[in-house]
Amino acid sequence: MRADSKPNRWLTAALLAPTSLWFLFMLIFPLIVILIFSFGERAAVGGYAGGFTLEQYANLPSRLKAFQNTMIIAPAGTLISLLVAYPLAYYLALRVDRRYKLLLLVLVIVPFWTSLLVRTYAWIFILGGRGIPTLLELIGIEGVRLINTPGAVLIGIVYGYLPLMVFPIFVSLEKLDKTLLEASSDLGGSPFKTFRQITLPLSMPGIATGCMLVFILLMGEFLIPAFLGGGKVYFIGNALVDLFLQSRNWPFGAAVSVTLVAIMLITVSLYMRMTMRSKTGRDESLM
Amino acid sequence: MRIYAIAVFLFLYVPIGIIVLFSFNAGRHASELKGFSIQWYDKALSNPFVGDAFVTSLIVAFSVAILSSLMGTAAALALQRLKGTPKMLFDGLIYVSVMIPGIVIGIATLVALVTVFDFLNPLLASAWPEGSKPPKLHMGYASVIAAHTLFTMSLVIILVRARIAGMDRALIEASMDLYATPWRTFYQVTLPQIYPAILAGFLLSFTFSFDDFIISFFVAGANTTLPIYIFASIRRGITPEVNAIGTMVLVASLVLLLTAQFLLRKRTQR
Structure with missing residues (x-):
């Protein structure tokens, strides 16, 4: 390769300029403003008044319920999605005829790229008064x-979020060396033992990716609790919408957002460290 | 195992089917099926609010898709020449912009822009000549497009970079050895190879922007996008008209996705 000449460097800078501007004005600057606001006070008419106080953070326990709900339901939802998604990913990756594999995978992914709003709204219909409860009444419950x-x-x-969980697990199972499975059963390993000692450990990267993607999206979820929780089961996202658009308490809302991002960063980095460690541990045991 | 898979597919598609089914309902109430009718489509299509919201959504999604694919591709091409700290910085920013919850992006953008506008508007008003009406900065098309583009631009960068990584570098070297200009090498060798990724990025950006609710909810100002309109209607109560609009939105995303699939397949086969 040629050494980086001067015009080349200018070209690189020019190509990166719009993206850099975007990151600066649409990501870094807004996050700094939110951080500053979170130390401010609420103006009498709503909005923001300058100052430096930790009052907003001290006030966080008043939204404890939202934090509790999010921190319980988001991990639980991630876990249930994993349990539902794994068998399907396994089936698609290892059991389905090659001809239909891609078609079936596309059928799983497609709903994810259509409107979450419309799909969630379908469940108001199904779970609501005239949906399943009416059907249950017909059979006497x-x-x-x-x-x-x-x-x-x-x-x-x-x-x-099921599609988001199925996809990475499918990819890791698909890449798995099938001769390992044959070797295991040839050596007299029971199907369960083969699964526990070969399939499951080798699909761990997919499980880790899927869980992380779903968990991250759930932490900031608003629509699903808004539609299906009906003001009783609400998340941090719902508290934020209320704080910014209804009660217009911007500094407190800013403190809640900063806390949400902080919790996310901490859990995700802990989680990544954990999955990394188990991965290196396995590599050593394989050697 | 197969029965389980069928059950999951039913779980994924029955709710969508129910919306489509009820959108053809002849009855007034959303919950009772009373024969077939397309009156709700008629009603939805002649509702001016729906039309306006649809046009707004299209303008936003189209601008987002174009901006993201241009800027994302440019950045992806440049990033392969970058090394050291700048590269790490960009990787970090791409990572953060994809991972950060949409609701936080919406809120942070709203707060930051309102603060900037509150600061700039009096300045503009005082700088403007006496008598004429000074321009007033406010939330609108530009703010939604900019906020959506933050996420979709990073999405395009990730897609195009993956494609560049899988590209045959020998072809580029051969082209340069044959004294093609860098521009010609790009146009005739690199671009055809990364084109499917750019196209996929364009369509995914469009779909993301078209379906996004939460970011638009905060930064769209007085502009109502289709998801915002649907959200507001659902809050007022479920009507068959909402089902008809929802069905049309689903069909639109479906057509786009299948087009993307089809184009990608055709490209890779060649």
Whole structure:
């Protein structure tokens, strides 16, 4: 390769300029403003008044319920999605005829790229008064309430984010060396043992990616609790919409957003460190 | 195992099917099926609010897709020449802009832009000549497009970079050895190879922007996009008209996605 000449360097800079501007004005600058606001005070008419106080952060416990709901339902939703997605990914990657594999995978992914709003709204219909509860009444079970419960929110979560979980697990299972599975059964390993000692460890990277993607999106979720939690089961996202658009308490809302981002960064980096360590541990044991 | 897979597919598609089914409902109420009718489509299509929201969404999504694919591709091409700290910095920013929740982007953009506008508007007003009406900066098309583009631009960078990584470098070297100009090498060798990734990035950016609710909800100002309109209608109560609009939105995304699939397949086969 040629050494980087001067015109080349100018070209690189020019190609990166628009992206850099975007990052600067649409990402870094807004995040700094939010951080500054979170130390400010609420103006009498709403909005922001300057100052330096930790009052907003001290006030966080008043939204404890939102934090609790998010921190319980988001991991639970991630786990249930994993349990539902894994067998499907396994089936698609290892059991389905090659001819239909791609078609079936596309069928799983497509819903994810269509409107989450419309798909979640379908569940208001299904779980609401005239949906499943009416059907249950026909067979004699009465007084079942489904909508506006944590269960309804969990169903919405699994429904909305299942494709995102299936895809990475499918990719890692698809790459898996099938001769390993044959070797294991030839050596008398039971199907369960083969799964536990070969398939599962080798699909770990896919599981880790899927869980992280779903968990991150769930932390900032607004629509699913808004539609299926009906003001009873609400997330940090719902508290934020309320703080910014209804009560116009910007400094407090800023403090809540900063806390949300901080919790996310901490859990994600802890999680990444954990999965990295288990990966290196396995590599050593393989050697 | 197969039965399980069928059950999951049903779980994924029955709710969508129900929306489509009820959008053809002849009855007034959303929850009782009373024969077939397309009256709700008629009603939705003749509703001026729906039309306006649809046009707004199209303008936003189209601008986002064009901006993202141009800037994202340019950045992806430049990033392969970058080394050391600048490269790490860019990688970090791309990572953060994809990972950060949409709601935080919406809020941060709203707060930052309102602050900047509050500062600039009096300055503009005082600088403007007496008598004429000074321009007033406010949230609108530009703010939604800019906020969506932050995410979709990074998406395009990731897609195009993956394609560049899988590209045959020998072809580029051969082209340069044969004394092609850098521009000609780019146009005749690099571009045809990364084209499918750019196109996929364009279509995914379009779909993301067209379907996004939460970012637009904060930064769209007085402009109502289609998802914002649907959200507001659902809040007022479920009507068959909403089902008809929802069905049209689903069909639109579906057509786009299948087009992307088809084009990508055709390109790779050649």
